[in-house]
Each structure stands twice: as structure tokens, then as C-alpha cells.
Amino acid sequence: MLNTSTVCLLSIMKIICVGRNYSAHIEELENERPTDPILFLKPDTSILLKKNPFFIPDFSDDVHYEVEVLVKIKKIGKHIQEKFAHKYYDEIGLGIDFTARDLQQQLKQKGLPWEKAKSFDGAAVVGNFLTKDTFTSVNDLNFTLQKNGETVQTGNTSLMLWKIDALIEYISKYFTLKIGDIIFTGTPAGVGKVNPNDVLVGCIEDKELFSIKVK
Numbered sequence: 001m002l003n004t005s006t007v008c009l010l011s012i013m014k015i016i017c018v019g020r021n022y023s024a025h026i027e028e029l030e031n032e033r034p035t036d037p038i039l040f041l042k043p044d045t046s047i048l049l050k051k052n053p054f055f056i057p058d059f060s061d062d063v064h065y066e067v068e069v070l071v072k073i074k075k076i077g078k079h080i081q082e083k084f085a086h087k088y089y090d091e092i093g094l095g096i097d098f099t100a101r102d103l104q105q106q107l108k109q110k111g112l113p114w115e116k117a118k119s120f121d122g123a124a125v126v127g128n129f130l131t132k133d134t135f136t137s138v139n140d141l142n143f144t145l146q147k148n149g150e151t152v153q154t155g156n157t158s159l160m161l162w163k164i165d166a167l168i169e170y171i172s173k174y175f176t177l178k179i180g181d182i183i184f185t186g187t188p189a190g191v192g193k194v195n196p197n198d199v200l201v202g203c204i205e206d207k208e209l210f211s212i213k214v215k
């Protein structure tokens with residue numbers, strides 16, 4: 001059987017990421033609170049292949065981890081209403097939106113797009129997925145990121161400014177959602193720099209969904 005990352009690379013899919021979806025993270029980066037969700041895309045080539053380490057790119061001295069809850073789309077849709085959004089996904093996962101923060105700062109200051117800072121090869125960690133019926137509610141999921149055994153980020157999906165179904169409504173106004181597309185729903189507070197030899201482990205509730213070595 002093909003694993004998730006192989007399937008993603010074989011079929012044409014996209015990753016839609018949401019920026020500034022948790023208040024505490026907006027405050028830690030001293031960003032403005034958005035009036036609408038902030039969206040950006042990562043191409044399929046940004047997905048870190050399963051079991052591969054993450055190599056810090058040579059164009060950045062400040063790559064940050066951002067742990068995020070993922071939603072995998074199972075049905076094609078456009079202009080999806082929030083009340084029907086739950087029909088478009090069955091699986092919830094966890095990943096990392098790696099960000100070259102120094103490069104992103106430069107691009108932000110010039111009002112330029114963020115892609116070089118967020119969509120480079122390997123910048124999207126897509127961990128394992130669980131069916132949503134594993135959980136009582138997708139809007140009350142605890143998730144964590146550990147770095148070298150120490151918890152560095154904790155979040156709960158109830159703290160999202162826009163919840164999953166609202167995000168699907170908003171995103172699908174602009175982008176047709178296709179089978180296999182993945183939504184990165186934003187990071188909670190606690191983002192920080194990665195260094196060579198770090199090990200990053202992500203969990204939703206008590207389930208480990210990825211473990212990544214940094215080189």
C-alpha cells in the first residue's frame with residue numbers, strides 16, 4: 001500500500017495554510033489581528049517525505065517550527081457553506097509549517113509574498129491522520145509539539161479564531177477544494193528556532209503523529 005506522502009506526490013494536490021488563527025501566537029509575533037483569515041499555499045514539493053530528516057536550508061539562519069492541526073479534504077467542493085463543511089473531511093492530522101522567519105520578516109516589511117519563506121522544499125511536515133470519529137469534537141483537540149523531549153507548543157482547537165468548518169467555507173470561496181488537499185489550520189503560541197540534531201515530536205491528545213529529525 002502507498003503511504004500518505006507517496007499518494008500526495010503522485011496526485012496533484014495543494015496545501016492551504018492559515019496564518020494568525022490563534023490570539024496568543026498573534027501577540028508573540030506582534031502581528032495585527034486579522035479581520036479575515038490569512039491564507040497562503042504550499043506546493044506538493046514542500047512536503048517532507050516520510051522518514052526523511054528536515055534539512056535547514058542555507059538561505060536562513062532562523063527557521064522556526066509551527067505545529068498545526070491538519071484537515072484532509074475527501075470531496076471536491078467550491079462555495080461550501082459552513083453548515084455542510086463537515087461532509088468534506090473525515091481525517092484530522094498534525095504537521096509543521098516550517099518558516100524561515102528571517103526571510104519572512106524581510107518579505108513582510110517589503111509587502112512581498114511569503115512563499116520563499118514558507119513553501120520551500122521540505123517546509124511542510126504532514127504527519128499521520130486519524131479519523132475524526134476518534135475524537136469527541138474536532139473543536140476541542142489538545143495538541144503539542146515536543147522538542148528534544150520538552151514540550152514547546154501546546155494548543156487546543158477551541159482557541160482558533162476561525163474553526164475548521166468556518167475555514168472551509170472561507171477557503172472554498174477562493175480555491176476549489178479537491179480530494180487529498182490539506183489545510184494547515186494555524187499555529188498556537190510557542191514557535192521557535194530549530195537547530196541541527198533537534199528531534200520534533202507532535203501529538204494530538206495522547207497519539208503521536210510525527211517524529212522528525214533536524215539536520
Ligand code: ZN
Pocket residue numbers: 017018019066068097184186187
Ligand atoms: Zn503556520
